[in-house]
Amino acid sequence: MNKIIRRAMGVVALAISLSVAASLPMASPRTAVAGAVSGSYAMADFAHVRKYDAHVHANNPNPAFLEQARADGFELLSINVDYPDFPSLALQHAAALALAAKDPVHFHWATTFSMKGFGTPGWTDRVNAGLARDVSKGALAVKIWKNVGMAERNADGKLIMLDDPGLAPVAERIRALGMALIDHQGEPKNCWLPLDQMTTDNDREYFSRHPEYYMYLHPDQPGYEDLMAARDRFVAAHPRLRFVGAHMASLEYDVDRIAAFLDRFPNATIDMAARMSQVQYQSVRDREKVRNFFIRYQDRVLYGTDLTFGPDAEPAEFRREAHAVWSSDWRYLATGETQRVDMISADVPGLTLPRAVVDKIYYTNAARIFAPPQPAG
Numbered sequence: 001m002n003k004i005i006r007r008a009m010g011v012v013a014l015a016i017s018l019s020v021a022a023s024l025p026m027a028s029p030r031t032a033v034a035g036a037v038s039g040s041y042a043m044a045d046f047a048h049v050r051k052y053d054a055h056v057h058a059n060n061p062n063p064a065f066l067e068q069a070r071a072d073g074f075e076l077l078s079i080n081v082d083y084p085d086f087p088s089l090a091l092q093h094a095a096a097l098a099l100a101a102k103d104p105v106h107f108h109w110a111t112t113f114s115m116k117g118f119g120t121p122g123w124t125d126r127v128n129a130g131l132a133r134d135v136s137k138g139a140l141a142v143k144i145w146k147n148v149g150m151a152e153r154n155a156d157g158k159l160i161m162l163d164d165p166g167l168a169p170v171a172e173r174i175r176a177l178g179m180a181l182i183d184h185q186g187e188p189k190n191c192w193l194p195l196d197q198m199t200t201d202n203d204r205e206y207f208s209r210h211p212e213y214y215m216y217l218h219p220d221q222p223g224y225e226d227l228m229a230a231r232d233r234f235v236a237a238h239p240r241l242r243f244v245g246a247h248m249a250s251l252e253y254d255v256d257r258i259a260a261f262l263d264r265f266p267n268a269t270i271d272m273a274a275r276m277s278q279v280q281y282q283s284v285r286d287r288e289k290v291r292n293f294f295i296r297y298q299d300r301v302l303y304g305t306d307l308t309f310g311p312d313a314e315p316a317e318f319r320r321e322a323h324a325v326w327s328s329d330w331r332y333l334a335t336g337e338t339q340r341v342d343m344i345s346a347d348v349p350g351l352t353l354p355r356a357v358v359d360k361i362y363y364t365n366a367a368r369i370f371a372p373p374q375p376a377g
């Protein structure tokens with residue numbers, strides 16, 4: 001199928017999608033493909049099935065990312081983060097507003113807040129006023145980053161943990177404003193392991209480059225289980241908050257453990273951002289177990305990548321990268337095709353998830369969790 005036809009089909013899909021409520025499952029065009037397992041999608045379906053990347057960072061107002069998303073049938077949730085390697089929060093915010101103004105159907109965004117001044121008079125009111133302002137400008141969610149629990153310290157020099165009572169009024173305001181909370185707690189478990197025991201090359205590279213975040217080198221810091229426990233106490237304390245555990249809630253190494261987390265907290269979902277190779281590491285060892293996880297928790301998982309379009313990125317090159325990542329993930333989740341994954345040095349067969357499951361993980365769940373906020377009071 002040539003590109004022009006694919007794009008035309010994308011327009012048809014959009015026209016259909018605008019006419020149905022976001023909560024209804026999307027009827028996807030059926031394409032007969034020789035060799036495809038009945039009830040599953042093929043690579044040829046990629047561009048025209050309605051999809052949502054629930055975890056990206058468009059830190060550049062250039063429309064290249066958005067254009068690639070439209071070409072590949074994606075809506076985006078771009079997440080502002082209080083991350084020192086990113087542009088300032090003001091620049092991230094400005095990029096989000098500019099892109100949302102360009103195409104509010106395909107571009108959505110999540111705001112965040114600075115931990116600077118936490119615990120001092122006025123901090124809570126200032127943060128909560130900022131969140132209310134951001135909702136009025138279209139923000140669908142709020143991000144709390146791993147600096148909570150790993151870097152930010154209170155006036156006594158102690159690390160501020162996610163379940164610190166000082167964060168509770170902010171969590172309560174996020175719920176009352178009708179937004180979801182996206183939380184990146186801790187790190188992959190690999191972060192606490194020596195390099196040669198890590199399961200994926202991307203973690204090996206990241207933690208080699210960021211010794212400040214490589215907890216194996218910092219045994220004085222809270223351990224992996226300390227951070228998971230603080231997060232669990234926080235989720236338990238806010239049962240009516242829509243809680244999204246970014247990066248598979250940092251439980252990426254074991255689908256059984258993710259299942260236990262989701263069973264325990266009905267208000268929680270997870271996104272898959274930047275953890276696909278961790279899932280693939282498990283599925284090359286036990287494909288049915290991983291496949292069954294996605295089928296059983298088909299309402300609780302959001303597709304996401306962590307694709308980051310920085311201010312200095314070359315737009316055409318970034319578009320190629322985004323398309324390559326999205327295509328590879330589709331091949332793995334939706335089809336039965338095998339691909340080489342260098343990060344785990346393995347040939348990885350696809351999961352051939354049923355179409356209805358793919359439709360939820362790739363779209364319906366995100367549309368529900370990140371629905372335009374209705375203030376809850």
Ligand SMILES: [Zn+2]
Nearest residue numbers: 055057273306
């Ligand atoms: Zn991210």
